[in-house]
Amino acid sequence: MPKIVTLPGDGIGPEVTAAAVAVLREVAPDVTIEEHLIGGVAYDTHGDPFPQVTRDALGDADAVLLGTVGGAQDSAWNLLPRHLRPESGLLALRKALGCYANLRPVRVQPGLEHLSPLKAELARGVDILIVRELLGGVYFDGDRKIDGDTAYNTMRYTTPEVERVARVAFWAAEQRKGRVTSVDKANVLEVSELWRRDVTALRDREYRGVHLNHEYVDSVAMLIVSDPSRYDVIVTENLFGDILSDLAAVIPGSLGLMPSASLGDGAGLFEPIHGSAPDIAGKGVANPAAAIMSAGMLLRHGLKRPEGANQIDRAVALALREHPTRDLGGRADTQTFTRAVLSALETSPAVG
Numbered sequence: 001m002p003k004i005v006t007l008p009g010d011g012i013g014p015e016v017t018a019a020a021v022a023v024l025r026e027v028a029p030d031v032t033i034e035e036h037l038i039g040g041v042a043y044d045t046h047g048d049p050f051p052q053v054t055r056d057a058l059g060d061a062d063a064v065l066l067g068t069v070g071g072a073q074d075s076a077w078n079l080l081p082r083h084l085r086p087e088s089g090l091l092a093l094r095k096a097l098g099c100y101a102n103l104r105p106v107r108v109q110p111g112l113e114h115l116s117p118l119k120a121e122l123a124r125g126v127d128i129l130i131v132r133e134l135l136g137g138v139y140f141d142g143d144r145k146i147d148g149d150t151a152y153n154t155m156r157y158t159t160p161e162v163e164r165v166a167r168v169a170f171w172a173a174e175q176r177k178g179r180v181t182s183v184d185k186a187n188v189l190e191v192s193e194l195w196r197r198d199v200t201a202l203r204d205r206e207y208r209g210v211h212l213n214h215e216y217v218d219s220v221a222m223l224i225v226s227d228p229s230r231y232d233v234i235v236t237e238n239l240f241g242d243i244l245s246d247l248a249a250v251i252p253g254s255l256g257l258m259p260s261a262s263l264g265d266g267a268g269l270f271e272p273i274h275g276s277a278p279d280i281a282g283k284g285v286a287n288p289a290a291a292i293m294s295a296g297m298l299l300r301h302g303l304k305r306p307e308g309a310n311q312i313d314r315a316v317a318l319a320l321r322e323h324p325t326r327d328l329g330g331r332a333d334t335q336t337f338t339r340a341v342l343s344a345l346e347t348s349p350a351v352g
C-alpha cells in the first residue's frame, strides 16, 4: 500500500491540504496518509521548522504532499535566525528529498478563459510547463552572509546541476510539443553563461529532436503574459523560476490555480506554488484547486496513476466552471469548492 506523508504547514496550508486529502481519499482510497509538522508550526512545537520526527517519516514515503509555510510580514517567525524560520524548513525538506526539478504547469482549460484577466484570445489554449531548478542558485550552496551594512548571496551552479534539470525539461518536451525555452541572464551573469552552454551542449548531444531557444529573463517576464502561447517548456534556474511562475499565475487567473511537482532522486514532493496567504488564512476562503491539482500530480508522477490524475483535473475544471472561488471573482469558499470537486468525481468516470 503506498504511503503518503502530508505536511499541511502554516496559514492556508492546512485548509487547502485538507481539501486535497479529501479528494485523494476519494480517488485513491488504498493509500496510507500520515500527517506531520513543517514550517512555523513545527518550530513552535519542536523548536525546528523541519524536525527529526518529520524527517524520519519521509524514510518510507512514496510521495509527500505539502501545504504552505510561513507567516505574515510582521510574524515573530521572521525575527528568528534564518535557519529556524519556516521557509528554511521547506528548503531543507526539498534538499532532503533531492527534488531538483520543480514542474509548474500553467494551463488554461477550455472554457475557463474567462477566469483570466488577460484577453480571452491570449489566454485560450495556454499550456506551458515551467521547469524550475529547485536545489541550487542563490537559495542554496553559494556563499551567503549579512554583516553590518554588507550582505551577499551567491548564485552558483555546476554542470551536473544544470544538466540534470535540463534533462527533465527535454524529456517533458518530448511528450509535449517538442520545444524548450531556456531562460537566463547570459548577457550579464557568468552563471547564466555556464547554464546556456551546458543546456545547449546537452541538447546537441542527446536531444537533437527537441527545438531549443534561449531568452533573457527580463524579456520573458513581459512575453509570458503578453504572448503566452509562444512557450511550451521553459527551463530556468531557481530564483528566476520562482518569480516567473508567480507571474504566470496571472494567465489562468490566480495563484490558487498553480500546482507543482518536484521530482528528483527519491520520493517526489507535491505542493501548490502559492504561499501561506496570511491575509486570508483562517477565513475558509482559500482556493484549494492548486493543492487538489498537486494531489493529481502526485498520482501522475509519484504513484504512476495517470487515470486518477486525469479524473482530478476534469473534476477541478468542472468545479471551476460551476463554483469559482473568490480569488477568481466567484463566491465559493474552500468547502463549497471542495464539495463541488468531490461531487464532480462521483459523476466523472475514471477513464483516460
Ligand SMILES: NC(=O)C1=CN([C@@H]2O[C@H](COP(=O)(O)OP(=O)(O)OC[C@H]3O[C@@H](n4cnc5c(N)ncnc54)[C@H](O)[C@@H]3O)[C@@H](O)[C@H]2O)C=CC1
Pocket (backbone or CB within 6 Å): 012, 016, 067, 068, 069, 070, 071, 072, 087, 090, 255, 256, 271, 272, 273, 274, 275, 276, 277, 278, 279, 280, 285, 286, 287, 288, 290, 327
Ligand atoms: N511554498 C511555500 O510554502 C511558500 C511560502 N511563502 C510564504 O508565504 C507567506 C506569504 O507570502 P506572500 O508573499 O503573501 O505570498 P502568498 O502566495 O501567500 O499570497 C499572495 C497573494 O495571493 C493570495 N493567494 C495565495 N494563495 C491563494 C489561494 N490558494 N487562494 C486564494 N488566494 C490566494 C493571497 O491571499 C495573497 O493576496 C510568507 O511567509 C512567504 O514566505 C511564499 C511562497 C511559497
Ligand SMILES: CC(C)CC(=O)C(=O)O
Pocket (backbone or CB within 6 Å): 087, 090, 091, 242, 273
Ligand atoms: C522557500 C519558498 C518560500 C520559496 C518560494 O516562494 C517557492 O518555492 O515558491
Ligand SMILES: [Mg+2]
Pocket (backbone or CB within 6 Å): 242, 243, 246, 273
Ligand atoms: Mg514562490
